[in-house]
Amino acid sequence: MKVELIGHMKSVAGKNVLELKIEGHIPLIEVFKMFPKEIKDVILEGGKPRPGFLLLLNGSDVRSLGKNVEILVSDEDTLTIIPILHGG
Numbered sequence: 001m002k003v004e005l006i007g008h009m010k011s012v013a014g015k016n017v018l019e020l021k022i023e024g025h026i027p028l029i030e031v032f033k034m035f036p037k038e039i040k041d042v043i044l045e046g047g048k049p050r051p052g053f054l055l056l057l058n059g060s061d062v063r064s065l066g067k068n069v070e071i072l073v074s075d076e077d078t079l080t081i082i083p084i085l086h087g088g
Helices: 009-013 028-032 037-043
Strands: 002-005 017-019 053-057 078-083
Touching: 002 009, 009 037
Parallel strands: 002 078
Antiparallel strands: 002 017, 053 078
16 A cells, blocks of 8 residues: 655654555554554544545545545555645
8 A cells, every 4th residue: 555645753763664465454543553564653542533634535534435534445545645734
């Protein structure tokens, strides 16, 4: 699985793309658990993605696909993680 990192996530990871090996189909939340610690520390809170990130699976917002982080993914999929900056 290809994971594209956008914005400050590139500097957190030290690269703009992660390549993960996925066997069969697994829930997207399990993919997050495969990330290096420095990425998990930024993205996950209590085992779930923090607010403030747009997650695109093959170009579509994960939230619009129905099952959110429980959606099944495979090795052929591309996940794009985009931090959303909030201002006041």
